[in-house]
Amino acid sequence: MSRVSTGRTAVATPAAVRTRIRGRRRDAGAIWRGLFFASAIFLVISIAAIMVMIGRPAIALFAQVRPWAFLFGRVWAPEHGLYGVLPFFAGSLAATGMALLIGGPLGLAGAIYLAKLATPRAQRVMRPAIQLLAGIPSVVYGWVGLTALVPFIRRHSGHVTGFGLLAAGIVLGVMVLPTFISLAEDALRAVPQDIEHGSLALGTTRWQTIAHVIIPAAWPGIAAAGILGLARAIGETMAVQMVLGNSPVIPTGLIVPASTLTSEIVLEMGSTPQGSPANNALFAMGLLLLLVSLGLIVAVRATRREATAGVREAH
Amino acid sequence: MTTETMSLPTMVPPAREATSAAPETTRAAARGETDPEPQPAVRVRDLSVTYGTTLGIKGVDLDLPERSVTALIGPSGCGKSTFLRALNRMNELFPGVATSGEVLVRWDGRFQDIYAPGVDLVELRKRVGMVFQRPNPFPKSIVENVIYGPRRHGVTDRALLAEAAEEALRQAALWDEVKDKLNAPAAALSGGQQQRLCIARALAVRPDVVLMDEPTASLDPISTGKIEDLLGKLSKDYTIVIVTHSLQQAARVSEKTAFFLNGELVEAAPTLQMMTNPRDRRTENYVTGRFG
Numbered sequence: 041m042s043r044v045s046t047g048r049t050a051v052a053t054p055a056a057v058r059t060r061i062r063g064r065r066r067d068a069g070a071i072w073r074g075l076f077f078a079s080a081i082f083l084v085i086s087i088a089a090i091m092v093m094i095g096r097p098a099i100a101l102f103a104q105v106r107p108w109a110f111l112f113g114r115v116w117a118p119e120h121g122l123y124g125v126l127p128f129f130a131g132s133l134a135a136t137g138m139a140l141l142i143g144g145p146l147g148l149a150g151a152i153y154l155a156k157l158a159t160p161r162a163q164r165v166m167r168p169a170i171q172l173l174a175g176i177p178s179v180v181y182g183w184v185g186l187t188a189l190v191p192f193i194r195r196h197s198g199h200v201t202g203f204g205l206l207a208a209g210i211v212l213g214v215m216v217l218p219t220f221i222s223l224a225e226d227a228l229r230a231v232p233q234d235i236e237h238g239s240l241a242l243g244t245t246r247w248q249t250i251a252h253v254i255i256p257a258a259w260p261g262i263a264a265a266g267i268l269g270l271a272r273a274i275g276e277t278m279a280v281q282m283v284l285g286n287s288p289v290i291p292t293g294l295i296v297p298a299s300t301l302t303s304e305i306v307l308e309m310g311s312t313p314q315g316s317p318a319n320n321a322l323f324a325m326g327l328l329l330l331l332v333s334l335g336l337i338v339a340v341r342a343t344r345r346e347a348t349a350g351v352r353e354a355h
Numbered sequence: 356m357t358t359e360t361m362s363l364p365t366m367v368p369p370a371r372e373a374t375s376a377a378p379e380t381t382r383a384a385a386r387g388e389t390d391p392e393p394q395p396a397v398r399v400r401d402l403s404v405t406y407g408t409t410l411g412i413k414g415v416d417l418d419l420p421e422r423s424v425t426a427l428i429g430p431s432g433c434g435k436s437t438f439l440r441a442l443n444r445m446n447e448l449f450p451g452v453a454t455s456g457e458v459l460v461r462w463d464g465r466f467q468d469i470y471a472p473g474v475d476l477v478e479l480r481k482r483v484g485m486v487f488q489r490p491n492p493f494p495k496s497i498v499e500n501v502i503y504g505p506r507r508h509g510v511t512d513r514a515l516l517a518e519a520a521e522e523a524l525r526q527a528a529l530w531d532e533v534k535d536k537l538n539a540p541a542a543a544l545s546g547g548q549q550q551r552l553c554i555a556r557a558l559a560v561r562p563d564v565v566l567m568d569e570p571t572a573s574l575d576p577i578s579t580g581k582i583e584d585l586l587g588k589l590s591k592d593y594t595i596v597i598v599t600h601s602l603q604q605a606a607r608v609s610e611k612t613a614f615f616l617n618g619e620l621v622e623a624a625p626t627l628q629m630m631t632n633p634r635d636r637r638t639e640n641y642v643t644g645r646f647g
Contacts, residue, residue: 232491234489234491237445237448238491238493238553239493240480241445241484242480242484242507242556242560243477243478243482243484243504252507253493256493257493
């Protein structure tokens with residue numbers, strides 16, 4: 041073999057040239073790879089930095105306040121040394137739940153329409169329109185909620201303010217639609233056509249086929265879309281803060297002022313001195329939010345895995 | 356008469372003028388042959404299907420004898436699957452497909468054109484069932500697959516559904532293999548079992564006609580053998596139309612064979628005659644293996 045290669049280099053064969061080019065390519069590849077690697081590292085460092093930034097004040101708080109009293113305390117009164125965030129946590133969960141209740145059915149219907157019923161022409165109009173929803177700044181949602189939705193609820197409910205979980209749930213429900221619809225639509229489209237045709241060939245209507253074959257088959261993907269919507273809703277701040285009424289009590293109704301973790305953080309962060317227990321408590325609330333979001337993302341990954349496993353099993 | 360895209364099935368009963376129920380002189384009889392075919396279950400007249408501007412099949416006339424197996428043979432792309440899907444109007448699920456001509460299905464004692472306006476596709480597909488080339492069980496349990504059709508058609512009684520499931524699974528020669536694991540996912544079955552499950556699922560709707568589009572194309576020889584055996588038994592009760600790329604299969608399972616080439620029906624005759632003494636030179640070339 042070595043003899044052959046010396047014979048070739050003697051006449052500067054194309055093989056030699058090729059080796060040289062390949063070498064240069066490898067250099068360029070190394071540079072690019074380094075660049076991408078650096079970006080990825082930067083991301084990891086950012087996330088770690090955020091964890092540390094939030095975690096340190098939170099730990100400082102837990103030196104003074106028992107985590108139990110923090111998580112399940114019903115009273116938020118920093119001036120009296122009470123740092124219970126249950127009202128905010130409950131508010132966040134309730135607002136998110138309302139969002140899912142309102143946005144879920146609406147979004148699923150929209151996704152079914154886009155994936156299975158809409159003509160190509162209607163799809164061309166609807167898709168950008170839905171994506172536009174995602175581009176509206178949340179303060180605009182909040183503004184519309186505050187000036188249109190809250191007065192509307194006040195007028196029709198007889199309540200004094202109209203602020204509360206109902207308004208927040210409606211606003212959040214609309215806000216999660218773009219994410220939910222596009223992901224749920226993808227899940228519906230991923231259902232193999234042969235089982236759809238298999239159902240139609242049995243003399244079922246299009247609606248029966250959608251309800252009994254396509255939706256069940258797409259369900260893991262739809263659930264993942266819902267969880268991602270939840271993650272978006274629970275972190276939403278501005279729009280919620282504007283329509284929720286901001287009262288630090290556990291919500292007892294849909295049209296009573298309440299608070300969420302996010303709305304409370306944004307409300308108090310300017311008024312608490314840095315390093316004070318109250319300020320540390322806000323960071324701890326941030327940590328709580330982060331953990332909830334992380335939990336949701338883990339859940340999404342789990343349902344996704346289940347979804348792909350299911351499809352692979354079926355085919 | 357052309358049909359547009361599939362209209363949403365309605366509750367409108369298939370109220371329509373019957374197109375002639377006159378006893379038919381079979382083509383074989385018309386040619387003066389000795390063994391006349393049984394009464395047809397489906398009569399196809401001047402059927403053409405186009406995909407956009409390409410012609411799928413043109414001007415096909417064919418009778419499908421009742422309670423027997425008719426095989427559709429021909430090289431790939433000859434239109435045999437298109438013809439099959441025209442019989443339960445599945446072609447219309449693909450955009451840009453236009454159909455003309457008549458497909459007369461015996462329905463409530465008379466022949467009705469399934470392409471006449473106002474035909475209820477749900478009713479049609481209950482009568483004309485279908486088994487696909489690749490097994491396509493739903494991602495549900497075995498028993499749920501079988502009772503899917505009856506359930507959608509309004510059967511709610513559990514005992515009745517269980518009975519229907521057993522009957523259909525027995526007919527599809529699958530009962531003994533799955534009776535102990537009816538609630539297991541259908542996906543856990545082997546390919547051949549899945550295909551028999553799909554046959555059971557089609558039979559559970561109690562159709563008159565069962566269309567099969569190369570049902571053994573993706574199966575191993577043993578599973579293929581089981582399904583071929585099954586066809587012989589099923590043809591006592593059902594009118595079966597099977598598309599196959601295998602002449603041997605056509606010879607083994609069918610009573611009548613129709614040969615398609617380039618979208619045209621070249622010849623249709625009793626299978627034995629087709630295999631041994633075809634009329635048309637093109638059929639002869641095909642069955643003797645000169646092409647295809």
